[in-house]
Amino acid sequence: YLELHGLSVQLAEALAEYWHSRVRAEWGIGGADPASMAGMFRTEYQGCRYSLGYPACPDLEDRAKIAALLDPGRIGVELSEEYQLHPEQSTDAFVVHHPEATYFNAGGRRL
Template identity: 85%
Template sequence: EANAYRDYLELHGLSVQLAEALAEYWHARVRAELGIAGGDPSDLDAMFRTEYQGCRYSLGYPACPDLEDRAKIADLLQPERIGVHLSEEFQLHPEQSTDAIVIHHPEASYFNAGGRS
């Protein structure tokens, strides 16, 4: 209504990045609590290449493309308890909500072709 599209886009971009950063923080914390974070690389590029034990799979990305699987997670976790709802299109609301499946097996990877990626 105020024609402040730039403000909206900047706030939206910030909220997307903060949601991703928080998800990555919790993934790192779980690895630490499981005692497997000692092998985490100190190099940022190596972290981006997931050269650590465990993977965080998010639905809708190439490793888990079927968004309908989110309904199974919602049945287990009941996100409405904390005010998060699943739409008919299998999107989480509020908009910057996120979910993931976290696997910490040493052989967990995003794609099998060519090793870890």
């Protein structure tokens, strides 16, 4: 179970990153994406994908606002009373295109 769970977590994150890449391409800002995987890990690309429950957007209760706007039930995703998405590996995010959007800024470096 743990191996399957770990694989599903990684696949969900990979799919989210794939869609983030597709969004950047459709917005016309994907051409500057780094060629190396190390550059991708350092987020050396324009734009950011912010997910609720992480330090940049810690308040999971905001997920209810997103659910009210997008109606995830129409694709089989439900929001629990604890603001968790079900099925378990479902994910949501805000994608921001601004060139100065970063996850954190420590000493002028993108992290």
